[in-house]
Amino acid sequence: MNSQQCVIIGIAGASASGKSLIAQTIFEELKRDLGTDQIGVINEDAYYRDQSHMTMEDRVKTNYDHPKALDHQLLAEHLKQLKKGEQVNIPCYSYKEHTRMTKTLDMQPKKVIILEGILLLTDPKLRELMDASVFMDTPLDICFLRRLTRDVAERGRTMESVISQYKATVRPMFLQFIEPSKQHADIIVPRGGKNRIATDILKARIQHLLAR
Numbered sequence: 001m002n003s004q005q006c007v008i009i010g011i012a013g014a015s016a017s018g019k020s021l022i023a024q025t026i027f028e029e030l031k032r033d034l035g036t037d038q039i040g041v042i043n044e045d046a047y048y049r050d051q052s053h054m055t056m057e058d059r060v061k062t063n064y065d066h067p068k069a070l071d072h073q074l075l076a077e078h079l080k081q082l083k084k085g086e087q088v089n090i091p092c093y094s095y096k097e098h099t100r101m102t103k104t105l106d107m108q109p110k111k112v113i114i115l116e117g118i119l120l121l122t123d124p125k126l127r128e129l130m131d132a133s134v135f136m137d138t139p140l141d142i143c144f145l146r147r148l149t150r151d152v153a154e155r156g157r158t159m160e161s162v163i164s165q166y167k168a169t170v171r172p173m174f175l176q177f178i179e180p181s182k183q184h185a186d187i188i189v190p191r192g193g194k195n196r197i198a199t200d201i202l203k204a205r206i207q208h209l210l211a212r
């Protein structure tokens with residue numbers, strides 16, 4: 001597989017803006033045409049730095065919304081390897097333990113990689129690897145309400161911890177890093193992950209890139 005055959009689409013935006021939902025929708029709908037083994041989703045969160053050497057007390061103090069919390073270097077290397085037709089071992093991250101798990105996920109090269117994560121568009125070396133980029137422009141109050149519900153239900157958080165983390169780091173880092181990165185997006189998607197027209201436009205663009 002040469003580099004022309006690996007299309008990488010980057011989807012960024014606030015936490016709980018609908019990145020995973022739109023990525024998953026595109027994955028499910030395109031895998032019917034391309035085959036399950038020819039399209040994959042990579043979550044930037046898998047590249048949070050390993051914190052297994054730290055105590056839980058210290059792990060909860062990490063600013064997870066600052067670019068330095070993520071190993072973008074490793075993510076960029078993995079994307080380059082996939083583009084070259086090589087297999088990679090993607091780290092697995094636990095939001096409950098706030099660290100990497102020992103297992104990794106084997107990913108074989110694919111025709112299409114959908115990359116999704118809050119800080120992807122802040123990094124020039126990642127932008128360089130993308131064939132198209134998207135920013136989910138969901139209102140921040142809606143994102144906060146969705147994050148509160150999701151993190152309590154799925155990520156082992158209390159309502160109080162979600163609120164204090166939101167005030168201390170999530171909102172300030174959104175304003176400092178994530179929102180300004182919108183200028184780098186090719187497509188800005190309003191409302192969220194259920195935006196049908198935006199989903200169809202992205203699917204059509206992927207098909208167009210594959211047909212080159």
Ligand SMILES: Nc1ncnc2c1ncn2[C@@H]1O[C@H](COP(=O)(O)OP(=O)(O)O)[C@@H](O)[C@H]1O
Binds near residue numbers: 018195
């Ligand atoms: N348009 C929408 N309407 C209702 N719920 C939504 C919508 N988009 C996303 N959600 C829900 O909000 C939560 C966060 O969405 P998710 O796609 O996981 O966000 P992200 O990946 O950006 O953090 C999930 O529980 C998801 O099902």
Ligand SMILES: O=c1ccn([C@@H]2O[C@H](COP(=O)(O)O)[C@@H](O)[C@H]2O)c(=O)[nH]1
Binds near residue numbers: 019048097
């Ligand atoms: O250990 C961790 C790692 C990450 N977070 C939060 O996750 C979001 C990013 O994930 P989304 O799926 O885009 O919401 C980020 O805002 C971090 O604050 C965490 O709380 N703990």
